[in-house]
Amino acid sequence: MRKSSLCLAVITLFLVKLPSNGNAAEITLLESPAAKASSLSRVVATNSGNVLLSWVESDGESDALYYSTLSDDEFSKPQLISSGTDWFVNWADFPFVIATGQSMTAHWLQKRDEGTYNYDVVAVFRDPETQMWSKPRIIHNDGVSAEHGFVGMLPLSGERTLISWLDGRNTASHDAHDASGHGSGGMTLRAGIFDTDGNTLTEWELDELVCDCCQTSVAMSSEGPVIVYRDRTKSELRDIYITRLEGESWTTPVSVYVDNWEIAGCPVNGPSVAAFEDQVAVGWFSAKGDQPKVSLSLSADDGASFSKTLTVAQQNTNGRVSVAVLDSGKAVISWLETAGKMASLKVAAYNYDGDLLDSATVAGTVSSRQSGFPAMTSSGNDVFLTWTEVASVKQVRIARVRF
Amino acid sequence: MKTRIFTLLSLAVLFTSSLGIAEQGKPDTQRWTVVNYWSITCAPCRVEIPELNQLFSELQSVDIRLVGVNFDEDDRERTLMLEERMGIEFPTLRQNQVDALSVSPPNVLPTTLILSPDGTEKARLIGAQTRESIKLKLSQLLGAAQ
Numbered sequence: 001m002r003k004s005s006l007c008l009a010v011i012t013l014f015l016v017k018l019p020s021n022g023n024a025a026e027i028t029l030l031e032s033p034a035a036k037a038s039s040l041s042r043v044v045a046t047n048s049g050n051v052l053l054s055w056v057e058s059d060g061e062s063d064a065l066y067y068s069t070l071s072d073d074e075f076s077k078p079q080l081i082s083s084g085t086d087w088f089v090n091w092a093d094f095p096f097v098i099a100t101g102q103s104m105t106a107h108w109l110q111k112r113d114e115g116t117y118n119y120d121v122v123a124v125f126r127d128p129e130t131q132m133w134s135k136p137r138i139i140h141n142d143g144v145s146a147e148h149g150f151v152g153m154l155p156l157s158g159e160r161t162l163i164s165w166l167d168g169r170n171t172a173s174h175d176a177h178d179a180s181g182h183g184s185g186g187m188t189l190r191a192g193i194f195d196t197d198g199n200t201l202t203e204w205e206l207d208e209l210v211c212d213c214c215q216t217s218v219a220m221s222s223e224g225p226v227i228v229y230r231d232r233t234k235s236e237l238r239d240i241y242i243t244r245l246e247g248e249s250w251t252t253p254v255s256v257y258v259d260n261w262e263i264a265g266c267p268v269n270g271p272s273v274a275a276f277e278d279q280v281a282v283g284w285f286s287a288k289g290d291q292p293k294v295s296l297s298l299s300a301d302d303g304a305s306f307s308k309t310l311t312v313a314q315q316n317t318n319g320r321v322s323v324a325v326l327d328s329g330k331a332v333i334s335w336l337e338t339a340g341k342m343a344s345l346k347v348a349a350y351n352y353d354g355d356l357l358d359s360a361t362v363a364g365t366v367s368s369r370q371s372g373f374p375a376m377t378s379s380g381n382d383v384f385l386t387w388t389e390v391a392s393v394k395q396v397r398i399a400r401v402r403f
Numbered sequence: 404m405k406t407r408i409f410t411l412l413s414l415a416v417l418f419t420s421s422l423g424i425a426e427q428g429k430p431d432t433q434r435w436t437v438v439n440y441w442s443i444t445c446a447p448c449r450v451e452i453p454e455l456n457q458l459f460s461e462l463q464s465v466d467i468r469l470v471g472v473n474f475d476e477d478d479r480e481r482t483l484m485l486e487e488r489m490g491i492e493f494p495t496l497r498q499n500q501v502d503a504l505s506v507s508p509p510n511v512l513p514t515t516l517i518l519s520p521d522g523t524e525k526a527r528l529i530g531a532q533t534r535e536s537i538k539l540k541l542s543q544l545l546g547a548a549q
Contacts, residue, residue: 264530265511
């Protein structure tokens with residue numbers, strides 16, 4: 001890996017054009033800074049327009065979180081943030097890092113000794129002046145042995161970080177765990193704002209009953225942060241909901257779109273939200289009536305309402321959606337299109353009238369959980385999409401897409 | 404209670420009937436199979452494990468197979484570790500065995516499939532099951548098969 005890192009300093013781009021189904025999508029496969037045996041990648045944009053790629057390397061004994069920054073078409077040497085033998089890492093719920101102004105925030109899930117299925121969300125915050133990482137700290141102060149995870153992170157002004165997470169404190173029985181380690185309460189959605197020392201500045205419970213194992217997603221609109229997640233009602237409807245921070249409090253969560261998908265289980269397939277100024281895009285998977293579908297909803301008023309909901313893909317998809325909104329106003333969505341055991345990583349761009357502008361296949365992969373959750377971000381009008389290539393060994397890949 | 408006795412009797416009768424739908428010791432490919440998809444991250448999956456363990460032991464006497472699938476597709480070593488940690492007493496299939504089932508993977512957890520002896524998917528049960536709910540479905544399917 002380190003040898004390849006040296007090579008990265010010299011050559012960072014394979015100018016490999018991949019096929020596009022449409023008119024204008026230009027796909028460039030970038031040379032991945034991640035080693036072989038890497039997976040579980042995320043990509044985020046920094047305030048300065050650079051791109052931060054993070055991934056996990058596992059050797060069976062321990063897991064390690066790395067990142068590299070793409071600047072002027074060159075990935076930096078991979079940097080280790082932390083590693084541990086007691087992390088809880090899962091194909092759908094894994095560590096990542098974001099940039100917060102001049103700093104960064106990273107998180108992972110750490111198992112608790114006392115509970116069979118219990119783990120905490122642990123975060124580290126890098127000091128903007130010293131560039132030193134803080135000591136790891138558990139971001140929730142419930143002290144309850146339960147499941148906590150499916151984190152969303154968003155940079156705020158003043159080097160602060162908004163973190164959303166699923167919090168199982170109410171699922172833990174108070175006296176003794178039952179056979180499943182589960183109590184009678186539901187999974188909750190919580191969020192907090194943290195400073196660079198990791199201090200909790202404020203914390204909220206946003207929804208008292210949400211889907212147990214779907215990712216949360218956060219974005220910054222011109223009016224403030226929005227969080228999307230898969231809700232759960234007592235009658236087991238699991239539609240996608242949004243809540244917005246207005247001043248000091250969050251709006252009452254409302255559905256982005258009424259799928260009325262009733263399932264007494266979890267699809268492990270969370271929504272994705274992105275925003276640019278007042279434009280907010282939400283993408284998600286559903287399978288009402290066992291009919292798989294990827295949808296995209298568009299808002300032009302900071303997520304207060306959604307005027308367009310589009311069916312992006314149906315039947316041959318297992319979701320795993322990511323979205324981005326370009327400075328040009330285009331909404332871009334990625335998803336997996338399935339063909340038996342194989343899958344294609346697809347990407348499509350829409351204008352804000354909901355018209356399909358272009359679509360393309362970025363990579364071939366497998367439809368199983370091995371291919372993980374591809375992730376996307378935008379910087380200006382460039383889209384960066386990362387995924388795990390599944391071959392004899394897994395390796396994180398990244399491409400730039402221009403529409 | 405009456406339902407439970409009925410279900411058990413139905414299964415017993417069906418599997419010892421002169422039609423010989425399920426003779427003891429038949430190859431896996433000639434038996435009805437219950438396939439449970441589980442994940443360490445799925446709380447309702449963990450809730451149903453004790454029920455499935457009990458069902459596993461009951462179904463052995465009537466020669467119906469109950470197997471698990473690690474939805475997360477972890478490697479074998481980790482799968483076996485998780486299997487032990489979750490207290491799963493029925494066998495978890497290897498990936499090549501899962502592939503051989505030729506069923507479409509579930510969109511939701513927990514999901515339990517019931518496959519006929521020829522491998523056809525006859526039922527897809529979504530959400531946490533009890534041994535009674537699975538036995539009831541089995542008896543319906545086996546009754547229809549006669």
